[in-house]
Amino acid sequence: MKVKEVYRRHDISAAIYFDWRSRYGGMSAQALHRLKELEGDLSQCGQTPAESARENSALKALTEPKT
Template sequence: MSRYKQEAGMPTADVCRRHGISSATFYKWKSKYGGLEVSDARRLSQLEQENERLKKLLADSMLDNAMLKEINAKKF
């Protein structure tokens, strides 16, 4: 919504002040979500969260694998 206000001519500083964000945050969000509809932005957020969860699972699995290899190497 604030993107539309800014595009409609409302100064960026006023939009930022109204929503309690810095202009740097505004432009960062604008570059990331600029052409997306709300539903697309939500889906992107969900995908990023899922990606983060999968990365953690992979890291845990790799750590477990490395520990098992180390234990197995010490047995022989």
């Protein structure tokens, strides 16, 4: 089966297919499953690490005594 037939059968564009292939093409099924788990955990967190760090520094600045 040719690549064109695959993305036509699944109703996706060639750009989407090749983007997916560049991101996940070399991964094993186990690694891909783990990546999806981690992405799900991160989305449940609600904050990115940068947002958390910014919030922590703001709280620290508020709680420190002024000199």
